[in-house]
Amino acid sequence: MKSRKIISIILLILMLLNIIQSPVQAMNIPMKETYIEDLGECERHLQYWKESAGVWSYIITTMVGYRIEGNLHYAYCMQRERKGVGGGQEGYNVNISQMLQTSEVWRAIINGFPYKTANELGVENDQDAFVATKQAIYSVMYNWDVGTRYRGADERGWQIVEAIKSIVNNARNGTDTPNKTNILKIEKVGEFKKESAEYYSQEFKVNNTVEMTDYIITDIQNLPEGSYSTDINNIPKIKFSNKENFKIFIPTNKILENIEGNIKISGKLKTYPVFYGESFDEQHQDYALTYDAFENISAEAILKVNAYKSKLKIYKTDSETNKPIEGVEFNFKYDNGTNIGNYKTDKNGIIEINNLRQGKIVITEIKTQNQYILDENKREIILEYECEKEVKIENSRKKGNINILKVDKDDNKTTIEGVEFDLLDSTGKNIIKHVKTDKNGKAEIKNLDIGKYILRETKTRKEYKIALEQNITIEWGKTLNLTIENEKMKGKVKITKISEDDNLITGEVAGTPIANVKFEIYDDSGKLVDTLITKTDGIAISKDLVVGKYIVKEKETGEYYEINENDFEVEITKNGEVVGLTISNKSKTPPPEKPKEETPKIEVPPIEPIKKLPVTGY
Template structure:
């Protein structure tokens, strides 16, 4: 009974909900169809039947559920929308199929899932009680009850809500280049959708960004956002709201007919939502920093500044600390003006306002320089008589003794020191004025006021002193010099006195005022060089005697001798020795010329001198002349040029005049020509060359016919170097294998100046050679020594020669001799002769002569060849030995002799019964 009451109550509530929803505006109509499937899964005892249903679907294929148990399911009908079902059914649908899958519901297939959901819908409408049913399908029973339980535990509604959190005012904080709010979240029960953030009265540059920093005009449900305001935006605030287009699943009811049941389906629907206004504010602030330094960069404490904003309103006063820095923080951004209202002690206040820009999150910094308080002093310098004193040096010191500056008084006696910084000082006279005693007084003062000048007067006493001059010899300072005359001049050159050295060599002058002076020598002591340079001195110390030493030098001069070749003045000669003698003839000094041909004799005392060349340069004739000179002026340099003649030299080359060779043949008349090369003769002077021939073997003059063989000639050279020739013509008979050497001597003015007489000099030597010949006569036809008589035969004679002179032309003449009578062989009454000419290419060699003649009827005769060797028509060698086998050829008669033998065995006996061969050896 109780269950029925509950079912009726639910039924009434569901009907009431449907009744209320019927009157909601229709959105659209939907065509519904259904699909049947087999089921006998749940039996209702109260109804006395199995509970059956069909799977209803709309035109989009979405599953719909029946809202009226007992009526038939729609099948092709166009059902109008009648609003939303109540939240109880809505929660069932959210926990049923297809919102929950087959697996989530724990059933075997979608038919079971659909059936269990349908039971839960009717149960929610009170049209049946799932607990009253007899379930034959336990999956369905379990799923239906689970759907009902979950729906009962759910508070989900179909209404769309939206909240934006945080809802309270947010203060944007500076992060980098922007002020940023915390993240905003849009909270809604909508399944999806999008929203926009609408800013109201926001400053320029405001951005809406997603959680990852992306700027967006529109965001999706679930995305968070924050607000960004540019950092240099002045402090302010504005409002914003969120306008959303939200999507949510709702249970939509469709009206059936009297016979067709109502249906419901879960559909997504959009809904516009607008949040309430949200407030955002920010504070754009920064700082300013002042660094106070002195003109040298030193930091300054205790400088006070007042800070004004752009409206000239004071925003605070700040004072620099020990680091010279003052800061003012949390200032609204903008331009500020700084005014210094108190300067650090000892510094001048900077009255010029300074502007500084304060930016968000930054510190605007400015360095302001203060100049120190500076003052001046003026020092007036006077003598004790009131005379202004220029060029006096003063030094200014700090109180603790550190030097600050040096100054010097000008022509008016005043020295100014400007720009002294704040503090205590003193000054001292650090350079006494010329001619005055130094003032040691310490003058303290203090600089307290800017640009103020303090004045001081400082006096000095004038200085006086004396001078003593002593005149001495420079080489012997103990020797005092009397009679030197001087003028004493002051610094301007004015003569203030004339003085002469006494017997002690002294001059004394007293009470000279401070200043510079000079002694000028007007006359030197006798025999000394006048000193032209003034002797400077200075009176600087009061009462002091200045002592001066004045030195005079004896007059001295130099001699410079240049030694040159008489033939070539540019040829300077080293190593020539000269000796200097004084007027009494005593040797003073020796010296030699250097590589430049110069000999210097320095610092010779005043007087007369002579000099001679005592050693001539190598290869030159000693100059025996005596030279004189005189030293009269100090520093005088006397220059002399002394000329020397070179010792001439000669070189000779003796040859055969006919062909220039060094070897000759003896004859009755030969000429040896000697080429005499000379060097270093004096051009234009007459010379004589004399020569004679020497026998090398005896190293004595060659004597021919009782006389020496000589030659001579005179000549005058046009150049220093050249040559001439001498001819020695004589009878050379009997000089074979002798060597002759030419000796020469060169004379000038009858005196021998050079010779060339080297017995071993090959160039001066000529050799007379002794040629020889040897012959070998043969039959030209076969080279044999025997020959047969016949009409034409040729005997060839090989003539071997020795000791010829290479390059000379020779003639060989031969004739045939009848050995039997030792007379020339006559053929047809004429001698048989032959000859040939040749030029010797080697000292030893051979030539051949051919003797062609009619040789008939010469049998048994021996013929000998005689030969003569001639040079220039003169026989120089002969080979004529009638018994010389080598020179002999023999004419022979032919003859024969035979020897017969048995050819078979060479015996002298034969076998008559056989055929035999006799062999005859002829």
């Protein structure tokens, strides 16, 4: 029996140390000290087994309490061996600096009076409820067996015993603790979203792990001017019922920089707070001080809004082809001068800039491809919050012109009509333009992209050679004047002069070349274009003659030949051609011969035949 008492004392000391040394709960303690007063002795209906005397004795209980702003709250002594209020002991002050933290004792109190009514505890009145709660606290602290320690002196006494058992059972087997952390939380619901053109909103829900009546938004800090709270139906208000969600509205046009707002709420939660009141000396009892079951608990949430959620997309294209232009550099800045940076278009002619805030952005083109005109216009665009703006910017190509004058090489004053040209790119594979000279020998090509080209003559008049192609360069804003000469195609006429027959005068046989024969050549208009004289070989070759038809006329011939009065037509059809023409001349008739003198006849005597000789031997 003695050992059981020692164990109980040790447990009590450990429990009291735990009560005193536990950290204070994060809540507002309504007072620093209070006066514990005697509320009178309770009626005697409960007995306990007094082991030292071996008898059942009545339990004498003084109801004690304290007041805050006139409201009465009850208190329970923590050390039964010390002097407490009642029984002749006047009331005294206790210091309140912390909360009761011992879980079993706290569970005994919150499952007893006044957190539960006398009716809920099954006893007659508040005094009986106070007695039951106080003895339950002792039973937990001293590890007493309720069934053997207590009995009822009457029916009310037995009701008290049953109440003690119930309280102790809840205290020893419960799981609730007084150190309730995070019992009130604010959590975001969904994303920060657009409600209208004027506002964005964030929905919140309030989670509470214990019973709560309602809550109020006490403060909204570090949010833009014009922000306010509403219910889920967008009705502005600050007070909400339990489990009701709320929203915070922020003006769209005020989201200019990142926001980190603070939303504070206060809710009335059923936390069963029990304060620990320490006496000012070690001779007097400390007290566990009950309070309102509901207390105001605060919670807060951080609302972070990223202001840099807008995007800008630039499309740089050719004004003629609509094809993208790579490598064009732009500068971007806000209208207040804040520089965003320089960016270049990619191979698709696109610049994408993310993480921009809303506002007016100034776009300046600072560099483009050589073949394009730099667009010096500054563009201002309005970028709204959390939106993507697309801007198409065109570049005009740098242009130049070509003027072509087609002339005769031999006579630059003579222009040539109808000459056709192809203008090709620098590879010579793609035709850019096809032109034809007018009656003045002129052709022009306007608005050509600058760069290198090939000018190729494809067709000219039949009497001219096709000119050689030219490599040309078109410069920005300039006109390239080209005078292109056409050389006429030329050939020659080769005349071979021979005798048509044997010349009886000269003794020359037919086909003999005849020298010093004079010929004249006329074009198809009858104009004399050349005069030729055959050489000793009977050949005469004309100068270069423009391709075409000609008439060859013999004007003078050799002394012993007749002039050939025929006109001979020849045609030169291609450049460098030598057209051969063989012309024969009849010999002149020689004059008649003079008669010859007769030679006298001489008589020659006949010769006698030789007689046949006789055959002889050797």
